[in-house]
Amino acid sequence: MEQRISLVTLGARDVAALASFYEALGWQRVDSPDGVVAFDLLGQTLGLFGLEDLAADMGVRVETLGHGAVTLAHNLHTPEEVDALMARAEAAGARIVKPAAKAFWGGYHGYFADPEGHIWEIAHNPFSPLGPGNRFRWNGYGG
The missing domain is CATH 3.10.180.10 (2,3-Dihydroxybiphenyl 1,2-Dioxygenase, domain 1)
Structure with missing residues (x-):
């Protein structure tokens, strides 16, 4: 696989x-x-x-089926983008689970639940910058 x-x-x-x-x-x-x-x-x-x-x-x-301990993550380029998407999600009907803030691991993130309770993490991770086409890779695409 x-x-x-x-x-x-x-x-x-x-x-x-x-x-x-x-x-x-x-x-x-x-x-x-x-x-x-x-x-x-x-x-x-x-x-x-x-x-x-x-x-x-x-x-x-x-x-x-229930709801398991799973989150879906969406990474962005900056903390400001995180704030903007969290606000957009809330305006669209999301419930803010954890407002965006500095994270213990050095990034910036928050969590929201969609209208049926699926949890999304919205994050800026300076240690995993997005690559071409906004693609994510753990630890980034550095050289």
């Missing part, structure tokens, strides 16, 4: 409302089969799929 993730799927109680939230952040949908909303990212895709449908597809009861 290669070290990459192709698709992250979020189980959604209300796919249309959750899709509207991500569209309010400026994301654009791509064509997708009925019942699935997809947003292409840089080399991956974020999919939204009905929670009941996801459970059925996996062959498990929906109660077993």
